Amino acid sequence: MEENIILQIKSKLNDLSKAEKKIGEYILLHSVETVNYNTNELAQKAGVSPATIVRFCRSIGLSGFSQLKIRLYADASGVDEDLYTDITPNEDVSLIAEKLALRFNQSISQTANHLNKTRIEEVTKLLDSCPTIYVYGIGASHVVAEDFTQKFSRIGKTVVNMLDHHLLSSSLINAGEQSLFIAISNSGETNEIIKLTQIAKQRKLHTIGISQYENSTLAKLVDYPIIHHGGEAVMLRSAATTSLISQLFTIDMLYYAYVNKNSKKIMNMLKESKISIQTFFHKENS
Template sequence: MILEENIILQIKSKLNELSKTEKKLGEYILQHSVETVNDNTSELAKKAGVSPATIVRFCRSIGLSGFSQLKIRLYADSSAVDEDLYSDITPNEDVALIADKLALRFNSSISQTAKYLDTGNIEKISEIIDVCTMIYVYGLGASHVVADDFTQKFSRIGKPVVNTLDHHLLSSALISANDHSLFVAISNSGETNEVIKLTEIAKQKHLYTIGISQNASSTLAQLVDFPIIHHGGEAVMLRSAATTSLVSQLFTIDVLYYAYVNRHSQKILQMLKDSKINIQTFFKENS
């Protein structure tokens, strides 16, 4: 069972995608979440300076069925969580509060990623990985950490993976790749220049392409055969949003990995067991 994401963070993450009047309403609700729980539609519309129809559209835009569900979620989240947790990390912050803030964002980002993940695409990608003789993966910055995680996971179960930060070297490899190859492009924004160029090369060579991004309307998501969209949290002043997007990307890789493992569970589990035994044998400390 997937836990619901925190409604306060959910509203914050959607603000920039809303219409002008919906954003106005969202900002009002964020500032008056407790008060909103006790309002009816007409009262909230008057206080926020919007129409009752805007409230209906706002609820649908953030993924809720209606105002009643919004009030229930606001009551549950506003009463259970300290308001200070919704702000970004600030200078001289107490370490315990930093941990609580990040935990709240991690839980929200992962829950929303799981909720909206295109499982149909994940299943199709698992089938493609089955028939691919080579996988190429690329990501810059924090996304390179995700590319390394992908490489480590799939290499351990016998899938050949090429992963390098040298985009010139990787472009040469893609040009000479055979038709049964897969290119995995990772970019939180979906607009990283090197990622887009490498994806275009992979497309020209008729390779299967996957794009892991936070933005469904990004260049990368529109370019690849199979976009995988994750949730990365709202924009904030410091780096907590970048951190939560990284966690969401790693979670997405885990889902893809276990979906593939599930297709060959007995074979792969034996392979992992043998690998562990061999490593312990060859690298055991001398007594």
């Protein structure tokens, strides 16, 4: 699943060196023109050395300048440049919809491409063996925790999800052996998340952290960090958007990987529960 190169550059901009960042900023302002430059011409335009161009391409995950030009031609040529700018006041609703769709697709592509598939397999086995799963997220991450709870509860897993972190800490302290704690935080630095994870670690629970940043406190603290991608720091920070989509996609990956490993058992369980619920409510409403 190929990512949009314009948004890929934007998402990695703050992780680049000073010289590489100059190239990225220049390309974002002159994406169409860059397609027609050679390495020396782009280096001169951006005020860097040709060697920095090569390093820049590798830093954003490309093999070289030729691949950069191909991706720029495919993603930038003939496309309204307004789509790549941040949402601003008084914009047409249709343009807002296009921008959000572009960024959501990019977030899902980045997460799908960069998720550690081996880690997903490891966590799937862990989910199967743990008798009780505790999950916590605050703010927008609580929506993700609710989604995890809804999905795994309906296939027979015992999931404890509390918004009150004091109450949850008491539950973690008294949790049984082999229980699992899943902490969800986009930044990986949320104070309540870190404290609860520390409690879970002290009680020798298995711990999973879902975050965007592999160097975050949460990712370093847990047994199994799951790193999603696609959150854009400048995009509508009055509310979680791309980061929320990436987190929900990650939960879906865990869910379907788990179902895939236990498909016969779970399919039978879902059929039986559907029939029971339909029968029960049909009788009540008749």
